[in-house]
Amino acid sequence: MSESRGQSPLEDFGGLIDWAQLNAWIATHDVPGSGPVTGAKKLAGGLQNNVFLMERGGTSFVLRRPSKHLRQGSNETMLREARVLKALAGSAVPHPNFYAVCDDPSIIGACFYLMEPLEGFAPSQQLPGEYATVSAWRAAMGEELVRAAAALASVNHEAVGLADLGKPQGWHERQVDRWRSQLDSYRSMPNYDGDLPHVDAVGRWLTDNLPTERRIGIVHGDFQFANVMFSLRAPRIRGVVDWELTSLGDPLLDLGWILTSWWEQGDPEGKRPLVQPWQDFLSRADLVSLYSEISGRDMSAVPWFFALGCYKLACLLEGTYARSRQGQIPAHVGQSVHVYALWLMAKAAQITAG
Numbered sequence: 557m558s559e560s561r562g563q564s565p566l567e568d569f570g571g572l573i574d575w576a577q578l579n580a581w582i583a584t585h586d587v588p589g590s591g592p593v594t595g596a597k598k599l600a601g602g603l604q605n606n607v608f609l610m611e612r613g614g615t616s617f618v619l620r621r622p623s624k625h626l627r628q629g630s631n632e633t634m635l636r637e638a639r640v641l642k643a644l645a646g647s648a649v650p651h652p653n654f655y656a657v658c659d660d661p662s663i664i665g666a667c668f669y670l671m672e673p674l675e676g677f678a679p680s681q682q683l684p685g686e687y688a689t690v691s692a693w694r695a696a697m698g699e700e701l702v703r704a705a706a707a708l709a710s711v712n713h714e715a716v717g718l719a720d721l722g723k724p725q726g727w728h729e730r731q732v733d734r735w736r737s738q739l740d741s742y743r744s745m746p747n748y749d750g751d752l753p754h755v756d757a758v759g760r761w762l763t764d765n766l767p768t769e770r771r772i773g774i775v776h777g778d779f780q781f782a783n784v785m786f787s788l789r790a791p792r793i794r795g796v797v798d799w800e801l802t803s804l805g806d807p808l809l810d811l812g813w814i815l816t817s818w819w820e821q822g823d824p825e826g827k828r829p830l831v832q833p834w835q836d837f838l839s840r841a842d843l844v845s846l847y848s849e850i851s852g853r854d855m856s857a858v859p860w861f862f863a864l865g866c867y868k869l870a871c872l873l874e875g876t877y878a879r880s881r882q883g884q885i886p887a888h889v890g891q892s893v894h895v896y897a898l899w900l901m902a903k904a905a906q907i908t909a910g
Contacts, residue, residue, distance in 0.1 A: 566596055572606055572624055577663045582612070585656040587670055589613030604630075605800070609673055617655055621668035631667040635659055636721075637799045638669035640774075643716040648707040650793045674794045679781040679831045685788050691836035696791035697781075698838035699846060701814050704793050705779055706850040709807030713774050722804030724772040731864055732759045735871040742878040749881065750874050752897060754905040758867050761908040767857035770806055777801025779810040780817040781830055811847050812861030815840050816869060816900065824902035826895065859907050866904035870897040 566575055579592040589612035599607040599618075604627070608619045620637070622630035638657035645654065653672035661667055677684060679697070687693045713719060736759055742748050776783070776796065783798040818840055819829040829837075838846075848855045873893040880890020 566593065569596075569598055569606070569608070570624060571665070572621065573608070573619075574664045578619075581658060581663050582656075582670075587612075587655050588617055589615035605798075616673050617670050618652065618673045619668055619670055621664065622666045624665070626666055631659075631661055633800050634667040634669060636802070640718065640721070640799045640802050641669070641671060643718050644711065647711050647716070649711060650704055650707070650795045652795045652797065672795075674785045674797070675789070676785040676787045676794045678783070678785055678797075681831060683831050683833065687786070687791070688833060690791075693791040694833070694836045695838055697786065698843055700786070700791070700793045701779070701781075701784065702811070702843050702846045703850060704784070704796055705776075705807070705810045705814060706847055708776060708796070708810065709771075709773050709851060711774055713772075713804060718774060718804070721774070721802070724804045727772065727805050728766050728770055731868070732762050735868045739871040739874055742874055745878045745882060747881040748878040750877055750894060750897075752870055752874065752901050754901045755867070755870075758863060758901065758904045758908055762860065762864055762867065765860055767806075767808075767860050769854045769857060771808075771853070772804055773807040775803055775805040775807055776810050777803060777813075779813045806861070808853065808858065808861045809865060811844070811858065812863075812865035813869070814843060815858075815862045816865040816903070818843070824899055824906060826899045826902070863904045863907040866900040866907070870900040870904070873897040873900070 566573075568575065573596070575593065582593070591613050593610045593612045595611035596608050599609055604623055606621050606623060608621075610617055610619055620634070622634060635657065638654060641651060641654040642657075644651050652674050655670040655672070657667070657669040658664075659667055679687075682688065683694070687697070713721060736755070739752065739755065742750065776799065778798060778801050779796070784796050785794045786792070787794045817830060818837075819827060819834065820839055844855050844858050847853070874897050876885060877890040877894040877897065879885045880887050
């Protein structure tokens with residue numbers, strides 16, 4: 557810990573922040589404010605990364621770093637996220653402004669980057685304020701998601717220096733094998749008893765119905781309410797966050813991901829809307845129509861991307877369930893994601909059945 561100009565020592569959050577090292581590093585970079593950090597608090601975030609709101613010189617910024625016990629590739633993921641945010645500067649994609657990145661793990665124990673704090677909230681469960689009381693605000697949430705996804709799809713990845721962010725060659729053909737091999741890898745984990753219905757049939761359908769109209773661009777990889785900050789002042793997105801899964805691929809997968817997270821009458825049993833109240837949200841058909849209007853893309857292959865989104869996410873969630881069976885994640889968390897994976901495969905089977 558360190559003291560700054562008479563301030564009480566700042567918490568080091570269990571060794572996640574070395575204040576002397578961090579303040580020295582900040583002093584040599586173009587970061588808002590002046591002087592040492594005078595306040596910090598840990599924000600709610602995912603299991604893999606830590607996010608802190610920090611104050612210095614009357615201004616604030618956000619620091620994002622991996623968890624204390626680094627997983628393989630954690631530092632590389634931080635640098636990748638920072639690179640994407642920096643590349644999006646000046647684009648129509650709503651995102652937090654990038655400030656600086658540290659690629660030296662010795663400063664605070666891991667690579668990290670600094671970005672703009674965003675006003676607002678990530679929608680979950682009960683909607684706050686006018687989102688709960690004004691139907692037009694809820695309708696706007698779907699519109700805003702689609703507009704943000706379409707804006708990201710319109711970014712020329714080569715022009716912004718992200719041509720090597722992924723492997724676009726054969727991207728569509730690789731998807732089924734890529735995620736099925738991930739699913740099969742869990743079989744070697746002791747106590748894993750997972751079984752995903754429809755996985756063979758859906759995989760065959762995806763392989764047999766590859767889209768003919770294809771594009772390659774930036775794909776966020778987890779485009780849903782949990783990774784979007786909505787303003788409390790107006791029904792609009794302040795910024796898309798959590799860029800750790802970003803890669804190159806067909807941007808229609810982000811639309812498919814949105815459709816996967818949605819809810820409407822006729823869906824399989826076992827899932828409720830992600831937020832309440834759900835009345836007056838756009839339908840999936842409305843979301844697809846708006847995306848088509850904005851992007852000009854042929855939407856005939858949307859069922860393929862919708863089914864792929866279900867398939868991919870189900871395979872990924874089973875990894876969390878498998879780890880819970882080893883005692884690495886709380887059992888109730890693992891069981892809840894397994895139940896959701898079952899729903900996703902039921903939805904994928906419904907989509908592929910036409």
